[in-house]
Amino acid sequence: MTIYDISEKAGVSIATVSRVLNGSSSVSEKTKKKVLDVINRYEYTPNAFARGLGLNTMKTIGIICADSSDLYLAKAIYYIEQKLRANDYDSILCCTGYDLDAKAAAVNLLITKKVDGIILVGSNFIYEEDADNQYVVDAAAQVPLMLLNAALDAPNIYSIISDDFTSMYEATLQMISAGVRDIVYFYNSVSYSGKKKLAGYRAAMEEQKLSAESGLLQFYQGSHEDIPAMTRHLMKLHDQGLNFHGVIASDDTLALAAVKYAKLMGYSIPQDFSILGYNNSMLVNCCDPELTSIDNKLETLCQHLITTLMGVLDGNEMPKKTVFSGEIIHRGTTRN
């Protein structure tokens, strides 16, 4: 239903409908009521104007993530939902998998459910090619769109990101300066955030005149929770003749596999072998010794994301991109 239909059904001009939607005071209460009655009766799809009037808003935010069984994404969803509830907003979540078409379909589904905003959780929603990001730009033409740990510069899109490049750069430098030079980079994602982490490792290795090539970059393709398969991946590297005494992992799960590998090899951790994880998840306490890991301040990111979204919905000017620093949490798997 368009503004023209409303004007026709209410028996008033389009200009009058527009004035009502914009909250103008120059419309009589009687005319205003006539227009609002039509809008309410025919469930006019909310737009920014109608929402500003508190019309038809369900106070519901749509959340989309690729995979709720991923520890990091699950934790992000937990924080986001908690903070939305604290702001009297409901949330509905769609989990899409990693396929672009499914992501675009979920965005459209949430818009038909009349959400007031959409949050894309995790860095795998933004692609290299502009054409592949059109679904995000299109959605943002209808509702505010928030990106957690990804960035895209387009109207009505707000990005909250962790500085993964710097975190990984500094952690790699620390491991090198503790005397480890043959460090495998073990990763399982080439998302926006995945690329930044890899670039941080490379920058540190190159700065120290160490090769970040010759098989040290190890991409793991299997299930994100199959630690035995990850361990076999590292064991195979060794069988192929690669000598390495450190692992920097893009995720705590991969780092746990490195702990298992080191034990199978009979290395002492951290004397003979150093390991760094990422996300500072519950897994850091699961192994022995406990895992050094990068805390990327997920709760702070989520809090800031919700604050920004609430500001946008209130009609305030909010920052388009905010970057937070991570922190290395030292435990037993690295020498300091």
Added chain:
Amino acid sequence: MTIYDISEKAGVSIATVSRVLNGSSSVSEKTKKKVLDVINRYEYTPNAFARGLGLNTMKTIGIICADSSDLYLAKAIYYIEQKLRANDYDSILCCTGYDLDAKAAAVNLLITKKVDGIILVGSNFIYEEDADNQYVVDAAAQVPLMLLNAALDAPNIYSIISDDFTSMYEATLQMISAGVRDIVYFYNSVSYSGKKKLAGYRAAMEEQKLSAESGLLQFYQGSHEDIPAMTRHLMKLHDQGLNFHGVIASDDTLALAAVKYAKLMGYSIPQDFSILGYNNSMLVNCCDPELTSIDNKLETLCQHLITTLMGVLDGNEMPKKTVFSGEIIHRGTTRN
């Protein structure tokens, strides 16, 4: 919008609208089209009749869970969403926390979003008191309602459960017959499923004339992922003079804390100390030795739940309650 409004707007009798909604063949195509046009135009809220005609169904299922950051619930959601997608259904998820009011609000929210069915994931949605379950009964009056690992006997409610009592009963008997007699039961939930597990442990202990009292039942109240806090809980038991050489845990996380406890105490696992976990999650591979755990066949449960729901939506008679057996997966933390 009611059937009266449709009749008025379509210019046909209420009886005719009813015949169209019931799929009667005694209505002309022209009249049928007139009625359907009105229904489509004014977004008539779907009811069982309209859904049967494929009218206005969004092919969307609502899912509710208490906490998507719980490993077990997250995995269940993952399976359910995957299997819904395979059946060309979308899903939207609400995470409620453990508060009854929030659960009831989420059910209502999903119904306003016009879902075709609702799935309650996990056993904490069903309470002891009938009055506290009224929100579930009320929702089932509107859409089919599926319970994963909980049971409630009321119209339009379907329960898919794992036989947690028998799994825990058999696992406890096995640990006792391997020679461990002072077994702590370490748990963090008194949900439907939590009570069954506890009852299984007690039944086995009593059958073997062992006391299941005197401090052996240990309820942990803290964060479900704070393994250090769980470890301190066990250490405190020891400090209070309780002697125990086995832990049966209601969850793998609690079992991992028992592994840490045994190591801190200098016990050899499983020679001096036996540990059993529950859920057979990714955590079983995280510790050394790896964790013996009960696989409660979550994927099978989820598959059966979706098959049942699809049958119900197709108008078939489906079983109201289905029970699956679990299986003990032996690894390094128990003697066999």
